[in-house]
Amino acid sequence: METRIQREARPESMLINMGPSHPAMHGTIRVMLELDAERILNAEVEVGYLHRGFEKTCENKTYFNLLPYTDRLNYVSPLINNLGYAMTMEKMLGVGVP
């Protein structure tokens, strides 16, 4: 199955796949690079390797149940996600916080 970068690549460049599991990148993402000896000419990105079905889970739980899930959306900044979620809920429900 040919990808877009394989179709568009120049014949003299090198195609390298930085696969989903590699220690240099933080997390799982697949980047297909077209290189000319260390200069990147073109890149194609494939995501979805950490799609954990958060929105579908939201449909099946209550507002308070979802607080741990928002922590883990962006695990480098969990408290910001929690804060955004909590403030949104308070705004929508119209509750005041003492």
Next chain:
Amino acid sequence: MSGLDFLTTRLETALGWGRKYSLFHYPFITACCGMEYMSAACAHFDIDRFGAGLTRFSPRQADLLLVVGTVTHKLAPVLKTVYDQMLEPKWVIAFGACAVSGGIYQNYAVVQGIDRVIPVDVYIPGCPPRPEMVLDGLVKLQDKIQHQKQDWRWAKKP
């Protein structure tokens, strides 16, 4: 011949000792547990003092596969490929609740535990596990490696 049994037992002990104190691990990091892996591997909670400090960045050079974080169905074939690329003897640690059993994600996208894809030796639960738990799991794996039996049928005459 009883002398051979004594020799094979001592040899197994030596092999176990050598293998358990020089584990080269490959961190297959996907999600939040990667933060706890990094804190376990760095200076405060050192895994280097257990001999497992060297991270090999290729599965062909590693003997311990640390599966850290959530594995989705899109990523499962990649995990199988990485596991197949490792050479014997190899061990797998399932790090974190998502690797052990799917964690809090019980839905269409997440593999409910990586032991549905590859065989696992030690499970470290927690979301995310404290670094002390990681070190405890590593020590349990070292115990398991020490007591693994080799196959000596080729040496013992029938």
Next chain:
Amino acid sequence: MGKETLIEEIRTKLGEAVEGVSESFGDPVLTVRPGSLLSIMVALRAAPFDYAVLLDLTGVDFTAGEGRFELVYHLYSLSRNVRLRLKTSLPAADPVADSITGLWKNADWLEREVFDMFGVLFTGHPDLRRLLTYEGFEGHPLRKAYPWRLAQPRIPMKDKV
């Protein structure tokens, strides 16, 4: 242009293409017909509205109750610091909408995600394929008809030992 005059301007400039204007927690909300979506977006992108940023594009599945999909666009104007929400309703049987990739480049992946999750086709999209799920995944996960726990494994799973 403050928020009050904004609504007046929208009513006068865009006219009958806009079906309804309302307000939600401080941000104006427009309801439009899917046929006139592209022309409204072109008008909103240009001066004097100047909505330079497309913040988000999502969908809502109301097929059970009201028999439609709803697309929600969030626009933001940098020069005036004002947000706008746009909603369109698409029929449940055949959800098709115009692609706005020509106006905002980030609509490319946002529309791919909506296609993946809901099955809404975007005409004029350069490369409409699945983004978050994988080749061989059948169905559209965020539709209410799709079961929450129906996994489609890519490689055979062993039974739990």
